[in-house]
Amino acid sequence: MLTILFDGFAYGMLLFILACGLAVTLGLMNFINLAHGAFAMAGGYLTVVLMNRYGVSFYLCLPAAFLVTALAGAVLERTLYVHLYDRNHLDQVLFSIGLVFMAVAAIDFVAGSQQQIIQLPASLRGRFEFFGVSVGVYRLFIIVICGLLTLALQLVSSRTRFGSQLRAAVDDPSVARGLGIRVSAIFAVTFAVGSGLAGLGGALGAEILGLDPTFPLKFMIYFLIVVAVGGTTTITGPFIASIILGVADVAGKYYLPDFGAFVIYTLMVAILIVRPEGLFARSAAR
């Protein structure tokens, strides 16, 4: 029972790291970036290549995955995405789906269509018993890393000048602009960090979620669920939504294996029917 809870928690944490960038882009620029998962996939494949071809340590791959995808995110934001902020949602969906298709086919071309496999360092393998709960070392590792990151994100957004500008911009971009906040610069930075986090999530998740060229499509739905349920106005919202989703998914598959996938979809629809703006929306005006 507790093992399931623990696993679900780790899964949820991972989802949060993967999806929080999407929440921010949506909240800040009202931009539906369906290609978010492609950044996660990029991070994952980078890790695979670095580890399997060049023998780089897994611990070094994680920051590399973050940095490279963040850079890629920044470049793409400045060159491509920037043209689309004033477009309507349909254009954005079309554009980002197009990017996903390209990423999927390109990765397939470069790396092949099979599942990619990484060998974790020995120190992260195995399990141990902790007061009767069987704990996977790697899942614990994920929880610790993602927990630290979440904390850091929370601190940045609540304690720093950048954070308060960001929050102001999310709350009302036009007013923030009027106050002299450089929304587009903030956005570029946030977009890069969000992409980087997705890349890191992809690297961390390769072991648990699996990694193949269809990754961005597979998990797009999960990311969207996180954002829709959690709302886009806070960091806490998507975080709690991720945890709920992770635990519900794992527990659902364990206790009701025949109805595994039902659980999360039903949960999501139910939540959205009761609270159309997500669980943690501050106002229904957006």
Added chain:
Amino acid sequence: MSGEAKPSTLEAARASLMRSAALKPFEYLVWLPLPLLIFLFPSKAFLLNEIAILALFAVSLDLILGFAGIVSLGHAAFFGAGAYTAGILAANGFGAPLLGLAAGGAAAALLGFATSFFILRGSDLTRLMITLGLQLILLELANRFSGLTGGTDGLYGMTVDPIAGLFSFDLTGQTAWFYSLTVLFAAFLFARRLVHSPFGRSLKAVKGNRRRAAFLGIDTNRRLVAIYTVSAGLAGLAGVLLAQTTQFVSLDVLDFHRSAEVLLVLVIGGTGYLYGGIFGAVIFKLMQDWLSGMTPQYWQFWIGLLLVAIVLVGRERMTGGLGRLAAFLPGRPARRAAKAPAAGGEDAP
């Protein structure tokens, strides 16, 4: 919004609406030669049939997206409901095509009606996710009740009777093309009639600004429920067509990619003037067919590139030629109106 109707009497307004709903002469010129395509391109019968089905599906989505402003990523739920209804009937000895059409359309419409109450509130994203969620639940149900649906293996053993006992669905795909085209045309006329009816006009008001429409005394929710139900029914018909002409139904009809595809198709062709779905289906399917023939493994890349290019260059300019053609159509002004609200939700200041 559309101030073209300045009626002295109600009858005059009705008549004006009827006039704009009727097909213009040059439209007949477009539609009439279509059946002959099959003789020009006998080897493309299946492609033509698929285009007709996808076009019908996209037209049904246009009704809610283009005319009521409801973004849906789960429209395949109704497509699948129609397909499975017709498929299960045909697998159990009720293979009459028209019976399948009626039953499939009705089942999808019923499902649309039942779920329409969930999409009345919330933002674009909320609607996107609720529609998607419902579709995925339906997919799981179809998978679970494999005794009825065949589950992952697909519904095997459908036999569809010849139409009117005369034209059987043969290997060449000719009958399928005539059949699908007929249904598409009928559904298109119906949709055209609908959007130019007083009901359709009030819907436009709802889409433009829901609150203002409510002040004008329009019961917005009832209108949204109604159009959603109709749209679901038409999507169901498209599903029935696929089931009957391919004589096979699999879980794929409820898959996420089908909803995404129809949305792409409609957006490529343009929303809010009904022809968009048809143009989009033609463009998308031809591209897909051509690309997947050239590079079976990586065609997705080029489709993706195409989408990105369309957006960056501007949909307006890409489909501009078609748009100018469509400018002659009475429904055309609605297209411009479709732009703004899609971005910010109906109440955006």
Added chain:
Amino acid sequence: MMDRRRFLTVGAIALAAGLGLSAPAAAQESVKIGLILPMTGPFASTGRQVEAGARLYMSKHGDTVAGRKIELLLKDDAGTPDQTKRTAQEMVVNDKVSFLAGFGLTPLAFATAPISTQAKVPTIVMAAATSSITEKSPFIARTSFTLPQASVIIGEWAAENGIKKVVTLVSDYAPGADAQKWFASAFTENGGEIVEEIQVPLRNPDFAPFLQRVKDASPDAVFVFVPSGAGAAFMKQFRDRGLGEAGIRLIGTGDVVDDDILNDMGEAALGTVTAHHYSVAHDSPENDAFVKAFKAANDGMRPNFMGVAGYDGMALIYQALEKTGGDTDGEKVMEAIKGLAWTSPRGPISIDPKTRDIVQNMYIREVKSVDGELYNVEQETFEAVKDPAKEG
């Protein structure tokens, strides 16, 4: 008009169906083979293997048989049945193919069976492994394997090798049901006990919660069937959950230890015992030559059982055409196919004249590390195994 249209329609069918009748006259025309495979999507690795196998056979044996040129038309169906069906129909009507081949997954073969029957086109199943596929049309023959073949062998082996309690875990579609059913019957007949039966979704499975269930049931072994390619994810979770340390052995059909990706699975795969018809480590001159050529032609990619089935599928077509003297009439070709026997890289195989299904040796293999690489090392051989589901 109506009559004319019907005439055209019927005429076109007749043309498609009876292509063979005019074949001797058109002996110079090439023989087209429609190869339909999942080249994109989650099962693309299957498509790639089968294609590579088929092409290898053609490059080795030339592209002319009985005076007729062989032409291979490859189309992608992305692993979706309606796409497969449409493609098959198009190939029959437009391209006038004389053979359909490929079929990466069972539902894809099911969807196409009515077309094979209607158009009388010999259809060679090169991958899909549900037993009942060959019963769906008299024009289907198979060069891969059937799940009952493998499941029964491993079921008997398990019961005889000290395994008492087993949990079965299979993908939730027809082959999974086949594997589950035939393993269970063979295993329980020999005194074993099935503790729990688990079905996992075919697409995008997350095995962790299911494996936790397995662990909590603490059986002696878990019997696994997942389609080719999904084995890696499974194996990873198997290790991650610590099932091995909990003393739970991993047995199954060979799909889970797919040769193509076995090497990447790492030590978690060691000791896995499976029953299957092909291992890249099979010791025979035919296989040595096959593996060497396959790797050379495909960037060092290892062939797996899908690759060898593609190779043998082409062998089957070549031999059948030789027997008919180049005649592609559906019924004559099917007659020629029945009873064909030859030595494949996997060992001696033949086509059962009654069921058109493959008869082949099954091997019990264990994953071992040889020269730093992982291989399924064959340990026991069961000769000329027919599909048990169609016995008696």
